[in-house]
Amino acid sequence: MGEPVLYTVSEGVCTITLNRPERLNAFNVEQHEGFIGALKEAARDPAVRCVVITGAGRGFCAGQDLADIGNQPIGQIVRRYYNTWIGLIRSLEKPVLAAVNGVAAGAGVSLALACDLVLMAESASLVQAFVNIGLVPDSGASYFLPRLIGYHKAMELALFGDKVSAAEAQALGLCNRVVPDEGFQAAVADWAGRLARGPRSMGWIKRLIGRGLERPLDEVLELEAHLQEAAAASADAREGIRAFSERRAPNFTGR
Structure with a gap:
């Protein structure tokens, strides 16, 4: 098993890849800490002019790895990790692009919505999965959703926890563009390159x-x-x- 978070910089583009594909990149402590460290490094590195966040394998991010919670109070996990990296993304004064290559569930949806731009592969999807396991939205979901799609649609997604296809996500305004799977990486590279060549x-x-x-x-x-x-x-x-x-x-x- 490799590093839980991969970090590369090329031609002004920093790519942060969540790298637990066997768990659909669900967060454990090591991935939380690696992700927070990567965001801080991107913020202070003058060579980084935009950030791309994506997932390894067939998933973008499935939220929290429930098997990793153990006896920790879940509110403590949310405050210590999720609230920290959401705050880092929003305060980072460089454009952040979510490259949603596969399913995003729970806090994985919040992660995508916290970014400044969202590209989705045609086969990708979003699921506000919290209600399906008796939990409430976190990681900014209750902030982003009603601002992006209005109160009633936000309530529908949060209360029913149904899967939202990439096409529906675009129609709702939850992503900028949907790209056929075979052209997805090229589209991400194009947008990231344009952002990296942009002004201060x-x-x-x-x-x-x-x-x-x-x-x-x-x-x-x-x-x-x-x-x-x-x-x-x-x-x-x-x-x-x-x-x-x-x-x-x-x-x-x-x-």
């Missing part, structure tokens, strides 16, 4: 859109002005303006 302002865009969901208009307007000043002072903005004047494609460096 992408991280600030992420912050703005996130705050725009939660803060009153006057606060968002002030934050826009503040971050616009920061963006305008960046090397990437100077390059972008120069490239526009010279009628060429910009060469952003993430600075």
Whole structure:
């Protein structure tokens, strides 16, 4: 058995792969800790300009490995691990792309929805599985779902725990795009490459859109002005303006 989390960086793209395929990448303690460490490393590494999160084998992530809970209070596991990595994804000022290659269940759905962009393979699916074992949604599910699809549809998914196909997920707004399985890796590489070639302002865009969901208009307007000043002072903005004047494609460096 290999490392529970794989971490690679190439041409600005950091790929974090949950690597417990025999358990559909369900989380145990080692995978939680490896995932948290990988997210922290991606945040501090200036060579990383976007992050892709995916799963090994035929699953994306089946949530918690119930066999690994033992006698630990489940609330403690949620607070210590799930809440930590959800917070890291949301606060990471680099675009995060979920490459949902297979089934995502329980907190695996929350993991995908916490990301900034979601690509799903045609054969992939989402299952709000908590109710099926007598539990409640966690890892931000009750935050993300009603914001993305509205109260009544969120209640339907949470109360019935039915499987949602990739096509239905796209129709509901739970993912950006569905890609045929045979073209999935190429589509992920294309989007990740475009993100990695983007300007420094992408991280600030992420912050703005996130705050725009939660803060009153006057606060968002002030934050826009503040971050616009920061963006305008960046090397990437100077390059972008120069490239526009010279009628060429910009060469952003993430600075």
